[in-house]
Amino acid sequence: MQISFTLNGRPTIVDVEPATLVAELLREQLHLTGTHIGCDTSQCGACVVHLDGLPVKSCTLLAPALDGATLLTIEGLQGAPGSNRMHPMQEAFREHHGLQCGFCTPGMLMTAVALATEKPDLTEADVRHGLEGNICRCTGYQNIIVSVMAGAAAMSAAKGE
Amino acid sequence: MKPFAYHQPHQIPDAARLLTSVADSKLVAGGMTLIPTLKQRLASPPALVDLSRLGSLKGITDDGTTITIGAMTPHAVVAASKVVLTRIPGLAALASMIGDPAVRSRGTIGGSVANNDPAADYPAGVLGLGATIVTNTREIAADKFFLGLFETALEPGEIITAIRFPVPLKAGYAKFKAPASRYALVGVFVAKFAGGVRVAVTGAGPGVFRVPPMEEALSENFDPSAIAAIRIDAEGLTSDIHAEADYRAHLVTVMAKRAVDAALG
Numbered sequence: 001m002q003i004s005f006t007l008n009g010r011p012t013i014v015d016v017e018p019a020t021l022v023a024e025l026l027r028e029q030l031h032l033t034g035t036h037i038g039c040d041t042s043q044c045g046a047c048v049v050h051l052d053g054l055p056v057k058s059c060t061l062l063a064p065a066l067d068g069a070t071l072l073t074i075e076g077l078q079g080a081p082g083s084n085r086m087h088p089m090q091e092a093f094r095e096h097h098g099l100q101c102g103f104c105t106p107g108m109l110m111t112a113v114a115l116a117t118e119k120p121d122l123t124e125a126d127v128r129h130g131l132e133g134n135i136c137r138c139t140g141y142q143n144i145i146v147s148v149m150a151g152a153a154a155m156s157a158a159k160g161e
Numbered sequence: 162m163k164p165f166a167y168h169q170p171h172q173i174p175d176a177a178r179l180l181t182s183v184a185d186s187k188l189v190a191g192g193m194t195l196i197p198t199l200k201q202r203l204a205s206p207p208a209l210v211d212l213s214r215l216g217s218l219k220g221i222t223d224d225g226t227t228i229t230i231g232a233m234t235p236h237a238v239v240a241a242s243k244v245v246l247t248r249i250p251g252l253a254a255l256a257s258m259i260g261d262p263a264v265r266s267r268g269t270i271g272g273s274v275a276n277n278d279p280a281a282d283y284p285a286g287v288l289g290l291g292a293t294i295v296t297n298t299r300e301i302a303a304d305k306f307f308l309g310l311f312e313t314a315l316e317p318g319e320i321i322t323a324i325r326f327p328v329p330l331k332a333g334y335a336k337f338k339a340p341a342s343r344y345a346l347v348g349v350f351v352a353k354f355a356g357g358v359r360v361a362v363t364g365a366g367p368g369v370f371r372v373p374p375m376e377e378a379l380s381e382n383f384d385p386s387a388i389a390a391i392r393i394d395a396e397g398l399t400s401d402i403h404a405e406a407d408y409r410a411h412l413v414t415v416m417a418k419r420a421v422d423a424a425l426g
Contacts, residue, residue, distance in 0.1 A: 001167065018167030018209070019199075042197060043341070045263065054237070054266035060196045061267070062189075064167050064211065111262060132343060133261025 003067040008076025014063075022058040022066060023047045026073060034074035034106050038135070045134030048107040048114075049073045055114035057133070074106035077113065080158070088158055089113050089151035098147030100138035108134050108144055116152035120159075124149065162199045166208040171215065173297050173320060179210045181318040188212055188320065190233055190272030193264050218271065218322055221245060226328060228252075229295075232271025232321045237262070239270060251332030251424055255286045255350065258336060260343055271321040274306075277313050277368065279399070280344035284369035286334060287324060289350030289361035295323040309368040329354050331383070333424030335416045336364070339403050346404055347412035351420040353383050360417060365409040366398045375417055383425070385418035 004013040007030070016025060023040075026032045026049070035058055038046035042060035049058045050072040051065070079085030089112050092098065099105045108131070115130040116122060122130075127148045128141075136144060166183075170176040180186050186208040189195050198204045212218060218233035223244045230239060239245055240257035259265055259273075259282050273283040274294060287294070287303045294301045297320045306314045315321070329352040336348030345364035352359045358379040360372045378387040393413050398406035 017164060019162040019164050021162075021196075021200075040200070042193070042264070045261070048263055051266070055263045056266050057263045060192065060200075062167075062192065062196065062209075064169065065192075065213065067169075114262065130262055133263050 001064065003063060005066040005068065006070040008072060016063040018062065018064050020063040022049065022061040022063055022071075025063050025066075026058060032073055032075050036103055036106055038103065038107075043133070043135065044104070044107070045111060045131075046104050046107040048110040048134070050110060050114060053114075053117070055111050072110075074110060077109060087113065088154035089116065089148070092151030092154055093144075093147045096143055096147040096150055098139070098144045099136075104134060104136045104138075108136065108148075112148040112151060113155075115148065116155050120152060120156045122149060122152045127152075163202065163205040165199075165206055167211065168208060169211045169214045173215055173217070173322065176210050176212060176215060177297055177318050177320055179208070180320070183208050186210060188275070190269040190275075191235060191267040193260070193268040193272065194276050194278065195272075212271075212320070223248060224325075227325050228328060229323050229325045230270055231323050232274075233269050234271075236260070236265040236268050236270070236273075240265065248328050249290070249326060249332055250426070251329075251334050251350070251352070251420075252286050252290065252326065254423065255282050255334040255348075258282060258334070258338070258343075270324055274324060275313060275315060275321050277307055277311050278344070279310055279367050279369075280339070280342075280346070280348075280364040282334070282336065282345055282348055282363060285345070285348050285350040285361045285363035287326075287361075288369050288371065289334075289359050290326045290329060290332065290352045291354075291359055292327070293325040294321055295325055296321050300325075304371075307369050312368070327354065331424040331426075333420040333422065333426070335419035335423055337412050337416055347409050347416050349413060349416040349420045351379065351417060351424055353379070353424065358383060360420075362413050362417075364399075365393075365413055372413070372417070379421065383421065385421045388414065388417055388421070391417075 036046035038044035047058040077087045187206040219231045236256045245253040332352040336345040348363045360375040395406040395410035400406045
């Protein structure tokens, strides 16, 4: 079947089998390999993308769900358009050492951006609750929490400018 | 996954017809249970009927004495709904505890209720509030809907369109979650109405169930102390790698007390 959707701001039309998972479509057909497949059982969160602005696990999403929708992947995350800078949440993860091996990081960032967009004044408890679906085997989470708090603050500040 | 045909009907009668036209076809709502099931090849339906294009299945309406939630309303929408937060805050709290944010973006109340996972959260809220399950053909009382392990009163071709909740005086939910899956090891929903109290338990057994002795005690005195001494029988409860039946039985009382606390807020 043919589906058309907006992918990181660009109109996209692809032919897919209905049984195609969005994570597969992104990585194998569209060669956007920033979206990682960790567990492939919708537990680890490495594959989180934004579907119509909401965080979803792309390993547990059938491609037909994209038809007519807007999809944002880690490749589409950026700072102010034209600035050639990273997104404030990415900057925060670098600044606060919110990653070690980096495998979970694309999903962490997508979940974190969704959290901070939904609730700009995040508390630490909100962040811990909000990251329940994202697993990191390196950091012990502390620096990820610090990064998300800082990134959320930076996003709020950037919005206020 | 094995290949399947995929239908995206825009009208409920079309969905019902597609569902029954090819044997073993399945409905897909948010897909949070179905897609993992397909991936593990525990099911291989010849066709999926996607309910997401049926606009009439989404949304929350306040009808005065009841709140009606469309079957395709995602958990995140219920959790953040001003109507639900104001009228049945215990139900909004339950929705906010399901899975993780990504699951709450996609998973729907209708899908959860139709699937009737023995450790799902919504069945406790639906039974605890004595809600009505509205389908394309009839209305079913919660007390007659949940029949046991993944089994409901739904007939072949029947599609849940909405759940209608009576507004309680007070309601609360508490769950002890399995840390990895965040499913309820034991979850208890408590609701107080003018006519009495309802207590519904999920996670503990093969299906959601009520606890009449707790309902009677709480109807007399809606306070955690009223049920502190009530123990439920571990016979028939679930024992698995997560917990033994006697531990689950113990947790029912603990979670019921916390649910009353939450309801008293």
